[in-house]
Amino acid sequence: MGDTKNTFEAIVIGSGMSGGWAAKELCQGGLKTLVLERGRDVKHVKDYPTTNLRPWEFKHRNQIPYEIAKDNPVISRCYAFKEDAMHFFVKDTEHPYSQEKPFDWIRGYQVGGKSIMWARQTQRWSEFDFEGPARDGFSVDWPIRYKDLAPWYSYVEKFAGISGNKDGVDTLPDGEFLPAWGLNCVEDHFKSVVKKNYKDRHVIYARCAHLTEPQPIHIEQGRGQCQTRNLCQRGCPFGGYYNSNSTTIPWAAKTGNLTLRTHAVVHSIIYDETKGKATGVRIIDANTKETTEYFAPLIFVNAGAINTNLILLNSTSNRFPNGLGNDNGLLGKYFAFHNYRARISAKYEGMMDSNSEGGRPTSAYVPRFRNVYKQETDFLRGYATTFNANRASGSRGADGFGEELKDKLMDTSVPLGPWFVNSGMMGETIPKETNYVSLDKNKKDAWGIPLINFSVEYDDNDEKMIKDFFEQYTEMFTKAGFTDIKTSDSKQAPGLDIHEMGGVRMGKDPKTSLLNGWNQVHACPNVFVTDGACMTSTSTQNPSLTYMAITARAAHHAIELLKKKEL
Amino acid sequence: MNRRTAIRNVVVISAGAALLPSCSQQDPAGAIPLKNISLTGPQENMVAELSETIIPKTKNFIGAKDLKAHEFVLTMLDDCTSPEEQKIFINGLQVFEDTCKKKFDTSFAKCSAQQRSELLKEMEASKDEKDNGVKFYRTTKRYTLQSFTSAEAYMMNVRKYKMVPGPIYKGCVPVS
Numbered sequence: 001m002g003d004t005k006n007t008f009e010a011i012v013i014g015s016g017m018s019g020g021w022a023a024k025e026l027c028q029g030g031l032k033t034l035v036l037e038r039g040r041d042v043k044h045v046k047d048y049p050t051t052n053l054r055p056w057e058f059k060h061r062n063q064i065p066y067e068i069a070k071d072n073p074v075i076s077r078c079y080a081f082k083e084d085a086m087h088f089f090v091k092d093t094e095h096p097y098s099q100e101k102p103f104d105w106i107r108g109y110q111v112g113g114k115s116i117m118w119a120r121q122t123q124r125w126s127e128f129d130f131e132g133p134a135r136d137g138f139s140v141d142w143p144i145r146y147k148d149l150a151p152w153y154s155y156v157e158k159f160a161g162i163s164g165n166k167d168g169v170d171t172l173p174d175g176e177f178l179p180a181w182g183l184n185c186v187e188d189h190f191k192s193v194v195k196k197n198y199k200d201r202h203v204i205y206a207r208c209a210h211l212t213e214p215q216p217i218h219i220e221q222g223r224g225q226c227q228t229r230n231l232c233q234r235g236c237p238f239g240g241y242y243n244s245n246s247t248t249i250p251w252a253a254k255t256g257n258l259t260l261r262t263h264a265v266v267h268s269i270i271y272d273e274t275k276g277k278a279t280g281v282r283i284i285d286a287n288t289k290e291t292t293e294y295f296a297p298l299i300f301v302n303a304g305a306i307n308t309n310l311i312l313l314n315s316t317s318n319r320f321p322n323g324l325g326n327d328n329g330l331l332g333k334y335f336a337f338h339n340y341r342a343r344i345s346a347k348y349e350g351m352m353d354s355n356s357e358g359g360r361p362t363s364a365y366v367p368r369f370r371n372v373y374k375q376e377t378d379f380l381r382g383y384a385t386t387f388n389a390n391r392a393s394g395s396r397g398a399d400g401f402g403e404e405l406k407d408k409l410m411d412t413s414v415p416l417g418p419w420f421v422n423s424g425m426m427g428e429t430i431p432k433e434t435n436y437v438s439l440d441k442n443k444k445d446a447w448g449i450p451l452i453n454f455s456v457e458y459d460d461n462d463e464k465m466i467k468d469f470f471e472q473y474t475e476m477f478t479k480a481g482f483t484d485i486k487t488s489d490s491k492q493a494p495g496l497d498i499h500e501m502g503g504v505r506m507g508k509d510p511k512t513s514l515l516n517g518w519n520q521v522h523a524c525p526n527v528f529v530t531d532g533a534c535m536t537s538t539s540t541q542n543p544s545l546t547y548m549a550i551t552a553r554a555a556h557h558a559i560e561l562l563k564k565k566e567l
Numbered sequence: 568m569n570r571r572t573a574i575r576n577v578v579v580i581s582a583g584a585a586l587l588p589s590c591s592q593q594d595p596a597g598a599i600p601l602k603n604i605s606l607t608g609p610q611e612n613m614v615a616e617l618s619e620t621i622i623p624k625t626k627n628f629i630g631a632k633d634l635k636a637h638e639f640v641l642t643m644l645d646d647c648t649s650p651e652e653q654k655i656f657i658n659g660l661q662v663f664e665d666t667c668k669k670k671f672d673t674s675f676a677k678c679s680a681q682q683r684s685e686l687l688k689e690m691e692a693s694k695d696e697k698d699n700g701v702k703f704y705r706t707t708k709r710y711t712l713q714s715f716t717s718a719e720a721y722m723m724n725v726r727k728y729k730m731v732p733g734p735i736y737k738g739c740v741p742v743s
Contacts, residue, residue: 052730054719054722054728054730055717055722055728056717056718056719056722059642059646060642060643060646060647061643061713061717063643063647064647065646065647066646066647066648066649067646070649181736181738182736182738183738184738184739185738185739187738188738188739212734225734226734227731227732227733227734228732228733228734228735228736229730229731229732231730352742353741353742354739354740354741354742355739355740355742356736356737356738356739356740357735357736357737357740358732358733358735358736358737359732359736360736398708398712399691400691401620401621401622401687401691401708402620402621402622402623402684402687403623403625405621405622406622406623406625406628406630409622409712409715409716409721409725410628410725412725412726415742416742
């Protein structure tokens with residue numbers, strides 16, 4: 001082993017959504033833990049440069065300049081890539097990648113990763129999601145079930161702070177909730193129409209990672225109540241939503257066990273042939289390009305789904321010529337995502353005497369209702385949907401010029417317009433061997449590491465699902481009295497959903513999966529993978545909460561194994 | 568657009584293109600720092616006058632000039648639009664000015680309020696999607712409006728903007 005200053009009891013690769021949790025749990029468990037982050041440090045509040053800027057303080061009023069948009073088409077397609085938060089996103093030109101098939105890879109290279117800019121929606125998975133692959137005969141059977149994860153969902157929810165209602169819906173289990181903001185009039189109207197017309201369809205208020213009523217644990221974290229600024233992507237000065245920077249990383253640091261190494265681009269995991277174990281991690285300094293090796297008996301890989309695949313594929317040895325743990329050749333394969341292409345919108349001219357007041361960070365949500373209890377359509381699985389309603393602000397338009405135009409702009413007495421409603425589909429996609437990420441054979445990045453190559457696309461199941469979503473929601477919207485119903489298919493490439501998953505899937509059998517039920521690499525059990533890469537199937541729910549729960553569960557197991565000297 | 572206007576526009580466009588180089592040689596350069604486009608001092612002034620005509624200062628409230636809206640117009644054009652849009656704008660500026668001179672025998676900046684009003688009414692009514700002068704007017708108006716409606720004075724006083732609304736949300740309240 002190397003010198004002691006580079007030796008730790010655990011190494012966590014990545015400091016984002018799941019890496020933050022690994023760091024917190026391992027540090028709390030008493031392990032001297034090194035967190036490797038390829039980007040710069042982002043300290044809560046201090047390093048949120050735009051957080052208190054008002055709209056007129058942005059030179060381009062939050063628009064991305066033309067040159068940046070032109071040179072960076074992928075990141076410019078991300079809804080949150082605006083002047084106020086663009087410093088938290090990776091630009092295409094900074095870190096190129098290969099696309100055998102188009103894939104919009106949205107990245108955040110800094111401490112906190114994408115947890116700074118995430119959409120903060122936190123729905124639990126249900127038993128229907130975990131038993132899906134086994135029941136419907138795709139991917140492989142999950143080695144865990146809802147009951148294995150339920151206590152860990154509770155564990156992370158209490159610490160992160162999740163707002164929501166107990167809805168008693170079996171497709172979306174209840175959790176440890178802070179109070180919810182709730183639905184507005186038209187969302188509530190839609191809820192009752194759906195309830196009246198459909199037995200198994202539910203409209204609920206989406207659960208989200210916001211502190212509506214901070215508990216002692218959140219006060220201890222130094223976080224406060226969400227003030228509904230809806231400027232979360234900039235980082236929140238109140239700590240009103242969950243990110244690694246405000247919550248898990250400082251908590252880990254407080255134990256005295258955390259060492260945070262920024263600007264550390266991970267090259268590979270070091271495998272010791274004689275010990276038959278991974279012994280450390282080789283990094284290249286992002287700035288000096290100097291190589292350093294760090295050592296620990298326990299390694300958590302939380303680099304973000306795609307970079308986790310990349311690191312494992314690039315970790316070759318005599319024992320693992322095709323990547324760490326890749327005995328079956330499936331590493332990088334069965335890659336999947338969420339289908340976010342389809343939207344439906346409409347107008348509602350009822351309830352004109354009502355409106356909502358104030359802001360809230362989420363809206364209504366309809367859990368999956370297709371193929372839940374039995375297979376009932378010509379496609380597998382189904383979709384969850386967002387639903388939200390807003391009244392158009394009153395305007396007298398902007399025709400004309402001079403005092404006449406100015407009068408129109410100054411007039412605040414204009415009655416509000418009608419309600420506009422819209423729903424976005426979040427479709428489960430089926431992981432397939434033909435959807436994969438791999439190492440580019442020719443191209444390397446600035447640190448000599450092969451570029452990742454994407455070969456991921458939609459399939460017929462996705463197309464059928466979109467069609468069904470349009471049909472079902474047209475019917476539901478019509479029943480609710482909505483008019484001017486318009487459907488749209490963005491045809492966006494996979495990836496823009498920012499829910500990339502798989503490639504290092506969990507499973508029961510080392511022949512058909514890479515990780516066991518505790519997220520240990522089957523063939524190298526002191527390496528744990530607990531980010532999006534570990535996912536056996538995708539479900540329809542926003543996955544971050546599940547990554548957090550899986551990570552906390554795996555970290556506690558790892559600590560147990562270390563105590564028993566079984567690692 | 569009738570045939571006469573169409574012919575006039577063709578003439579104006581070519582005249583405008585021919586005029587541009589000599590203009591920039593004689594006139595002092597503009598004061599606003601821009602990367603991609605360059606305007607002369609008088610051209611900048613013309614954009615400022617046009618912005619003010621679109622949103623004038625009134626008894627009770629500031630107008631475009633108070634906000635230096637023309638600086639915003641030109642900054643947005645310079646930073647946030649394509650080279651093609653910029654070319655159209657610069658050409659359109661000249662077309663607009665030439666239209667004005669042809670009509671009133673004087674530059675836009677020196678036009679009377681009534682003359683400005685007459686010209687802008689024409690611009691508002693135009694359905695000509697190929698007239699760069701109209702395009703220039705629309706772009707200037709769009710950014711002037713954005714400058715005004717996103718200005719601190721407007722957002723704070725007229726729209727009662729609150730950066731920190733607070734944790735109160737009421738899902739369903741009667742519209743007052």
